[in-house]
Amino acid sequence: xxxxxxxxxxxxxxxxxxxxxxxxxxxxxCTSINTICKAALFFKCENLQKVGAxxxxxxxxxxxxxxxxxxxxxxATHSSGNHAAALAYAARCRxxxxxxxxxxxxxxxxxxxxxxxxxxxxxxxxxxxxxxxTIDKIxxxxxxxxxxxxxxxxxIAGQGTAALELLNQVENLDAIIxxxxxxxxxxxxxxxxxxxxxxxxxxxxxxxxxxxxxxxxKENRIVPMENPNTIADGLRxxxxxxxxxxxxxxxxxxxxxxxxxxxxxMRLIWERAKLVVEPSGAVPLAALLEKRSSIEGDxxxxxxxxxxxxxxxxxx
Amino acid sequence: xxxxxxxxxxxxxxxxxxxxxxxxxxxxxCTSINTICKAALFFKCENLQKVGAxxxxxxxxxxxxxxxxxxxxxxATHSSGNHAAALAYAARCRxxxxxxxxxxxxxxxxxxxxxxxxxxxxxxxxxxxxxxxTIDKIxxxxxxxxxxxxxxxxxIAGQGTAALELLNQVENLDAIIxxxxxxxxxxxxxxxxxxxxxxxxxxxxxxxxxxxxxxxxKENRIVPMENPNTIADGLRxxxxxxxxxxxxxxxxxxxxxxxxxxxxxMRLIWERAKLVVEPSGAVPLAALLEKRSSIEGDxxxxxxxxxxxxxxxxxx
Numbered sequence: 001x002x003x004x005x006x007x008x009x010x011x012x013x014x015x016x017x018x019x020x021x022x023x024x025x026x027x028x029x030c031t032s033i034n035t036i037c038k039a040a041l042f043f044k045c046e047n048l049q050k051v052g053a054x055x056x057x058x059x060x061x062x063x064x065x066x067x068x069x070x071x072x073x074x075x076a077t078h079s080s081g082n083h084a085a086a087l088a089y090a091a092r093c094r095x096x097x098x099x100x101x102x103x104x105x106x107x108x109x110x111x112x113x114x115x116x117x118x119x120x121x122x123x124x125x126x127x128x129x130x131x132x133x134t135i136d137k138i139x140x141x142x143x144x145x146x147x148x149x150x151x152x153x154x155x156i157a158g159q160g161t162a163a164l165e166l167l168n169q170v171e172n173l174d175a176i177i178x179x180x181x182x183x184x185x186x187x188x189x190x191x192x193x194x195x196x197x198x199x200x201x202x203x204x205x206x207x208x209x210x211x212x213x214x215x216x217x218k219e220n221r222i223v224p225m226e227n228p229n230t231i232a233d234g235l236r237x238x239x240x241x242x243x244x245x246x247x248x249x250x251x252x253x254x255x256x257x258x259x260x261x262x263x264x265x266m267r268l269i270w271e272r273a274k275l276v277v278e279p280s281g282a283v284p285l286a287a288l289l290e291k292r293s294s295i296e297g298d299x300x301x302x303x304x305x306x307x308x309x310x311x312x313x314x315x316x
Numbered sequence: 317x318x319x320x321x322x323x324x325x326x327x328x329x330x331x332x333x334x335x336x337x338x339x340x341x342x343x344x345x346c347t348s349i350n351t352i353c354k355a356a357l358f359f360k361c362e363n364l365q366k367v368g369a370x371x372x373x374x375x376x377x378x379x380x381x382x383x384x385x386x387x388x389x390x391x392a393t394h395s396s397g398n399h400a401a402a403l404a405y406a407a408r409c410r411x412x413x414x415x416x417x418x419x420x421x422x423x424x425x426x427x428x429x430x431x432x433x434x435x436x437x438x439x440x441x442x443x444x445x446x447x448x449x450t451i452d453k454i455x456x457x458x459x460x461x462x463x464x465x466x467x468x469x470x471x472i473a474g475q476g477t478a479a480l481e482l483l484n485q486v487e488n489l490d491a492i493i494x495x496x497x498x499x500x501x502x503x504x505x506x507x508x509x510x511x512x513x514x515x516x517x518x519x520x521x522x523x524x525x526x527x528x529x530x531x532x533x534k535e536n537r538i539v540p541m542e543n544p545n546t547i548a549d550g551l552r553x554x555x556x557x558x559x560x561x562x563x564x565x566x567x568x569x570x571x572x573x574x575x576x577x578x579x580x581x582m583r584l585i586w587e588r589a590k591l592v593v594e595p596s597g598a599v600p601l602a603a604l605l606e607k608r609s610s611i612e613g614d615x616x617x618x619x620x621x622x623x624x625x626x627x628x629x630x631x632x
Contacts, residue, residue, distance in 0.1 A: 023345075026342035026344075028342075028364060029339075031366070032432075047590045048344060048589075048590055048591075050347070052590060267627065270592050270627060271592075271627055273364075274363045274364055274368060274591065274592040274593075274623035275364075275590065275591065275592060276586050276587075276590040276591060276592060277590075307590030311583065311586060311587055311630075311632055312632070314627075314630075316627055316628070
């Protein structure tokens with residue numbers, strides 16, 4: 001893990017490092033959503049990113065930052081979500097092994113996605129203890145490098161490249177909003193925006209049913225989420241020791257939103273902007289739907305973080 | 317109506333004329349769909365176009381081609397689909413009236429869409445006779461100009477600008493595939509590609525349950541569709557007197573596909589490419605799914621023609 005906080009040069013190095021392996025995703029505007037929000041919105045389409053989520057950026061940056069003698073032993077993580085698929089993708093690109101620890105009861109669709117990128121899945125009992133013991137054992141036995149989903153500066157720098165791109169694609173933004181779960185995307189976004197002086201304000205958008213970032217900022221310490229309850233399955237995790245201080249220093253506010261607003265935002269993005277976005281990716285628009293008055297006339301960038309949904313289980 | 321077949325300069329004029337009012341839509345690639353089709357596919361995202369479909373191009377070109385003294389009397393059409401919304405949008409942009417004739421039994425969602433762009437809707441009985449009588453009466457009474465959904469060279473030139481853009485966004489295409497209903501998009505695409513020598517082959521993709529273009533080319537005369545039966549609601553119309561000869565001369569073949577393939581293609585585009593596409597827009601990919609062997613290794617542009625679907629009535 002890189003020891004020090006990424007500077008602008010780390011973000012630019014990350015962007016150059018990952019550019020052959022990730023998409024420069026398009027920026028989409030949608031007049032009818034602008035009318036509803038009374039603002040000019042710019043959707044950064046990370047749902048169209050490799051593996052269907054911004055996570056490809058951080059994982060590729062981390063995997064390709066490893067020296068050859070370390071990389072050849074493989075990489076490992078515990079996740080049943082987009083980071084697992086992203087790490088598997090990054091490892092396959094580099095021609096190394098990826099070990100992914102998943103609870104036995106993970107949905108079949110997630111197992112299939114990770115397996116399709118060629119990772120070796122190691123199942124464990126669905127407890128935190130079993131997960132940590134299993135990943136420790138794998139790292140010990142294989143010599144692979146553990147890549148945390150968000151509490152890693154290489155990952156944070158990779159995720160921040162989406163905001164750097166966004167700032168190159170549109171001028172004069174008043175604000176950027178990113179969803180916040182573990183904080184990898186939000187901390188990378190906030191740092192990249194501050195370092196490049198790219199927009200006045202950076203907001204995190206968080207489900208009310210997993211509002212650990214909101215509470216952590218309020219109490220000025222990491223308050224982990226005990227029993228998250230939200231449709232936004234990518235945002236149930238809690239801030240980490242690296243992401244919390246970056247967010248505390250560089251994010252203007254965390255806006256919490258109801259699941260009803262998340263579903264409404266998701267429906268609008270599908271129906272009006274014609275983009276398949278997962279619940280987590282709709283959270284920034286949900287924040288705007290709940291806070292219309294204070295953004296009137298603003299130019300706002302929103303990171304549509306991912307598009308991985310089960311079409312058989314839609315909330316509308 | 318312009319009397320003569322559009323040349324390359326008409327297409328370029330159309331592109332310049334409409335550019336302030338339509339999106340330059342992105343071109344998207346999707347590795348997992350490429351793997352399935354064993355080809356390199358480039359999706360031209362007209363589902364992300366204004367009004368959610370390529371129809372905005374033709375309608376804007378037609379409306380903005382009218383001399384001021386003609387335009388000020390308004391425009392009119394009969395359609396309950398994307399052309400109606402597109403004409404309403406174009407008229408609103410020019411600040412003139414749009415009259416849209418629709419059968420009384422058109423779905424509420426379509427009435428709402430057209431009304432939301434500010435058109436005056438005139439209802440008629442759901443028969444061809446009532447529709448034609450109603451539009452004739454409106455044109456006579458208002459002095460408005462009838463803009464046909466596809467049998468109009470200004471419309472054809474406008475639709476062809478999507479292919480021109482596509483050819484600017486990617487090099488060395490072996491083929492381009494567009495869906496075919498009345499033939500406005502396909503004839504515009506084929507002409508634009510031939511005139512700019514932009515790709516070797518142009519194909520039309522058509523539902524087997526509305527295969528009038530396939531039959532018309534086979535019998536060398538316009539064979540209208542009597543009772544179209546397909547989920548692809550935008551492609552139930554038949555070729556026109558202007559579109560048929562262009563297609564006959566410039567299109568390599570019409571590929572017909574089953575509704576099952578259309579639904580499978582639609583599901584792939586939603587699930588893998590994360591794009592909301594309507595059944596008609598998935599027809600080109602359906603054609604590739606049915607014809608895998610003959611396209612192996614090819615670079616193929618597909619026009620995702622539109623994304624207007626009712627999320628409450630999905631086929632999967």
